[in-house]
Amino acid sequence: LPEQEAFDIEYWLLEEAKLQRMPKPRSLAGRVAFITGGAGGIGRATAERLAGEGASIVLADIDAAGLNATVDEFAGRFSRDAVRGVKLDVTREEEVIAAFRSACIEFGGVDILVSNAGIASSAPVEETDLAMWNRNIDILATGYFLVSREAFRLFRRQGLGGNVVFVSSKNGLASSPNAAAYCTAKAAEIHLARCLALEGAEVGIRVNTVNPDAVLRGSKIWSGEWREQRAASSNLAADELEEHYRKRSLLKLNVFPEDIAEAIYFLASDASAKSTGNIINVDAGNATSFTR
Numbered sequence: 083l084p085e086q087e088a089f090d091i092e093y094w095l096l097e098e099a100k101l102q103r104m105p106k107p108r109s110l111a112g113r114v115a116f117i118t119g120g121a122g123g124i125g126r127a128t129a130e131r132l133a134g135e136g137a138s139i140v141l142a143d144i145d146a147a148g149l150n151a152t153v154d155e156f157a158g159r160f161s162r163d164a165v166r167g168v169k170l171d172v173t174r175e176e177e178v179i180a181a182f183r184s185a186c187i188e189f190g191g192v193d194i195l196v197s198n199a200g201i202a203s204s205a206p207v208e209e210t211d212l213a214m215w216n217r218n219i220d221i222l223a224t225g226y227f228l229v230s231r232e233a234f235r236l237f238r239r240q241g242l243g244g245n246v247v248f249v250s251s252k253n254g255l256a257s258s259p260n261a262a263a264y265c266t267a268k269a270a271e272i273h274l275a276r277c278l279a280l281e282g283a284e285v286g287i288r289v290n291t292v293n294p295d296a297v298l299r300g301s302k303i304w305s306g307e308w309r310e311q312r313a314a315s316s317n318l319a320a321d322e323l324e325e326h327y328r329k330r331s332l333l334k335l336n337v338f339p340e341d342i343a344e345a346i347y348f349l350a351s352d353a354s355a356k357s358t359g360n361i362i363n364v365d366a367g368n369a370t371s372f373t374r
């Protein structure tokens with residue numbers, strides 16, 4: 083080889099070797115992520131994103147059929163051993179404990195919890211019966227408490243730190259018409275995350291929250307009566323809502339499950355190593371204004 087060419091090749095090899103040695107803050111290779119609500123829109127998109135970065139995934143959901151379909155589809159795209167499903171009702175303490183135990187048996191531990199499983203109910207406060215109120219508090223506030231408590235117990239035992247990401251909502255900070263039970267439960271999640279961030283900091287556990295604005299596409303919540311009720315609250319037809327949300331946003335954009343997954347991925351990776359107790363709003367710039 084001519085001298086200059088040989089030098090170029092050596093230099094290139096040196097650069098390659100340097101890249102190999104550099105920490106890769108955005109890689110999740112070797113990590114295990116436990117995602118609740120993994121059969122739904124945002125949970126599914128998050129599983130896809132994190133698995134794409136090399137994480138092994140435990141998908142937990144109450145919807146057994148949806149869970150099986152998602153796991154089967156992922157098995158064809160990622161390594162067959164990389165994604166496992168576990169049927170779980172997040173309001174049932176013994177099921178939560180068993181699900182974490184089975185994640186440990188399958189994958190040897192858990193590094194990341196994405197607490198995301200949820201429902202949404204809409205009614206004026208006078209028509210909010212105790213069952214509706216309790217259902218929102220149970221699945222959202224208590225469900226998030228139960229899964230994060232189990233994650234904390236495991237993280238402490240593992241001694242490797244840990245990472246928790248809550249999917250709350252814009253409605254956890256701002257009020258929304260005819261949704262007092264949902265908004266209150268979502269606010270509880272945000273405050274729980276802050277309390278856990280304080281407790282976890284000394285042992286390297288980070289806890290952050292993503293607040294989506296309306297994500298209609300892919301969401302089972304939005305395929306049910308919630309959509310009709312939201313539309314009625316804004317004096318719109320159900321099929322006008324997506325455009326309505328786009329037009330009212332500062333950026334004039336709709337938010338999709340993949341957008342939420344991207345923020346979760348950032349918080350779940352070492353790229354956000356110095357963030358805890360924080361909130362990322364993924365709302366096309368909507369958090370700053372009160373809108374219907």
Ligand code: NAD
Nearest residue numbers: 119121122123124144171172199200251296297301302303
């Ligand atoms: P989705 O209905 O598509 O997914 C939610 C999943 O949670 C479903 O697969 C459902 O089976 C599961 N689930 C419900 N109850 C459960 C329980 N008791 N135990 C275990 N799993 C249970 O909804 P999504 O839009 O993907 O919502 C995910 C999260 O994002 C929810 O917490 C929701 O409140 C929040 N969020 C959604 C939006 C939106 O507009 N889609 C906006 C803000 C916040």
